[in-house]
Amino acid sequence: MSPRPYQLGLREPAVHENRGRILAAAREILSRPGRVSRFTVDAVAHRAGVARATVYYQFKSKPRLVEAIFDDLAARGGLRGLPEAFAREDPWQSLDEFIAVFCRFWASDRVALRRLRALSVLDPELQKIARDPWRRQGLAAIVGRLGVATDDVIDALWALTAFETFDLLATEDRDRHQATALIQQLAKQTLRAAPPSASPSPGRRSTAGARGRAARSG
Numbered sequence: 001m002s003p004r005p006y007q008l009g010l011r012e013p014a015v016h017e018n019r020g021r022i023l024a025a026a027r028e029i030l031s032r033p034g035r036v037s038r039f040t041v042d043a044v045a046h047r048a049g050v051a052r053a054t055v056y057y058q059f060k061s062k063p064r065l066v067e068a069i070f071d072d073l074a075a076r077g078g079l080r081g082l083p084e085a086f087a088r089e090d091p092w093q094s095l096d097e098f099i100a101v102f103c104r105f106w107a108s109d110r111v112a113l114r115r116l117r118a119l120s121v122l123d124p125e126l127q128k129i130a131r132d133p134w135r136r137q138g139l140a141a142i143v144g145r146l147g148v149a150t151d152d153v154i155d156a157l158w159a160l161t162a163f164e165t166f167d168l169l170a171t172e173d174r175d176r177h178q179a180t181a182l183i184q185q186l187a188k189q190t191l192r193a194a195p196p197s198a199s200p201s202p203g204r205r206s207t208a209g210a211r212g213r214a215a216r217s218g
Contacts (some may be wrong), residue, residue, distance in 0.1 A: 018048075018054055019058050021046075022044060022048065022050065022055055022065075023068060024048070025044050025047035026047075026065065027069065027072070027073070027112055029043055029047055030112040030116065031111045031113045032068070036118050041055050041056070063123075063126055063129065066119060066120075067129045069116065070116055070131070073105075073112060073113065076108060076109070077104060077105035077106075077108030077109065077110070079101060079105045081104075082098065082138065083217060084097065084127045085097035085098040086141065090142075091142055091145035091146050092146070092188070094142045095143075095146075095184070095188070096184050097129045097170060098142060098161075099161055099180060099184050100180050100184070102166075103166055103183065104180075105167070106163045106170075107176040110167060113163055114167060116129070117163055130157075132162070134159065136158045138153060139157045143157065146191060147196050148191055148195075148196060150195075153191065157187055157190060157191075158187055160183055160187050161183065166183065
């Protein structure tokens with residue numbers, strides 16, 4: 001009988017441990033002062049104490065490593081609370097909670113997120129990793145329930161709920177909760193000033209589908 005299945009079973013904890021060490025090393029490098037260019041696969045491997053080939057074995061490519069880092073940060077930052085926001089019967093409460101969930105996430109590791117987003121701007125292969133289109137779809141789903149679903153309004157809310165907006169508003173004089181309340185207030189003012197729309201704009205009609213995709217992806 002071949003011993004291979006038993007050997008593979010022994011390797012599984014080590015593989016899982018290596019993955020955790022690599023992600024922890026990547027988060028640490030992203031959170032350090034210094035240039036974004038210092039974030040490389042070689043630097044991550046060195047910090048994690050593994051071979052460069054091990055990083056590629058685990059994640060296949062740098063974009064997939066960055067995507068895994070983003071997902072890890074999302075899980076740690078509470079982004080999994082989005083389904084509860086979409087489940088609210090009152091769409092205004094859904095909007096408030098949606099904003100609160102994202103602000104909590106943005107505040108969870110601002111330096112690492114700032115650099116991940118900078119990487120996504122600098123590297124075309126990483127542009128989809130920040131998941132911004134899914135955040136827009138989630139907003140479209142909530143706004144559609146309020147009868148205001150024009151692209152201009154959704155774009156305005158998309159900008160208000162972006163990391164860059166939170167990063168500017170959450171200062172030494174305004175903590176995360178105060179910044180969240182301000183963004184919630186501005187979002188409501190934007191919606192109340194907008195004219196009603198009979199139906200969502202083309203490409204944004206599947207409210208239920210968008211809601212589900214946003215809840216699954218964050």
